[in-house]
Amino acid sequence: MKKLPRKTITRVLLYIRTLEALAKEKRFLVSSKQLSEITGLSDVKIRKDISNFKKIGKPRVGYKTLDLKRTLENYLLQNNVVHLALFGVGNLGSAILSYPGFHQNKIKLVAAFDIDRRKIGKTINGVKIYPVERAPEIIKKYHADIGIIAVPKEHCQEVADYMVLSGLSRILNFAPYSVSVPAKVQVRSIDFTIKILSLFCDAHK
Amino acid sequence: MKKLPRKTITRVLLYIRTLEALAKEKRFLVSSKQLSEITGLSDVKIRKDISNFKKIGKPRVGYKTLDLKRTLENYLLQNNVVHLALFGVGNLGSAILSYPGFHQNKIKLVAAFDIDRRKIGKTINGVKIYPVERAPEIIKKYHADIGIIAVPKEHCQEVADYMVLSGLSRILNFAPYSVSVPAKVQVRSIDFTIKILSLFCDAHK
DNA sequence: TTTTAATCGTTCATAATTTCACGATTGATA
């Protein structure tokens, strides 16, 4: 199967989440039309996304919730659990450590790092806080896949550099600042300010 | 001038932020090439985005940082300050209340709402926490533009409904769940889980 | 003054994404 575009991957992950919720409500059959109403995406787009995998739907009936979920997950995640390492245990970092969405499955926070001596050694939600100097060692030990930047923007570039040095090749940056990294490293950003202003401007014009 | 696509708006907001940072470092001239290196976007795309506004660059020189910033801001933001209302003062909500990125300019948190009696009446970072029942009144009083959902996913739909009822027509949803709203209301989501898994899958394949 | 090199703005071509249109399949109904 060919590599899927990132946008498709994002949508498929949304389908997985939606199917999970449907299964919990004991809705074991679902049509592209219904998924469309829940997610706000068009039904054709949903069918086309799903058709990347295999013919699994039945005309007149729809998809079996659990079969579809399993098929999508098998392709995208293959039972992997993503290991996260968090850099920065301030307000935002602490919220991420306590984020209930991670504690169900698929994502596991394996370690947190900070420079504040008062925080080091503590455990939040089962995750231990280490001094940032130990990042290379700890990241190898726990096989962290993705590093999260949750430090003040003044420090985000140096933290990013250190993450790369520690062996991380995927970074999610919460700081409102662009970081430069070697080409082999992937960075994505979650920037609250830009998200909010974009919603404002887009609706405004 | 024609309405800009959302993707363009998002990029332009990134330029504005970048130009701000450059000005702080006293770099008062910048070329599309340099902006490209900082942001990771291609220089052609940057020039094309900028050309939506007016001819403001000089060949061989680049753009005047402050002029360009002013031009982009004038078009997109027009000196508006975006007023936010936060729903849910848990871990994530508290982090948002303390988020330093907002306290500079352009975005102002005007009120927070919660159902927990122990939180109501408190002030975090200058923002008062009200009982959620008072949302319609407070939102009108402070002219909130955008509502933020930071409640557990089990409650996000009811909160969204109540936001719409209170007069909000733009919602930023941090809960990992799709919410349905009337067509005139715009919802965007920031979903940590999907962001992380998408980064994982995309790099993985 | 002329030449040179950097950089802008724009056109055109390419690629990616979304939407449309429709045939095929299925379960329910007459």
Added chain:
DNA sequence: TATCAATCGTGAAATTATGAACGATTAAAA
């Protein structure tokens, strides 16, 4: 059994976004 309505899967068309190419302009250097 034959018909009907719902829904899937998909090829083609339309739209949107990206990238390449290049002339035009400018400041600096020769």
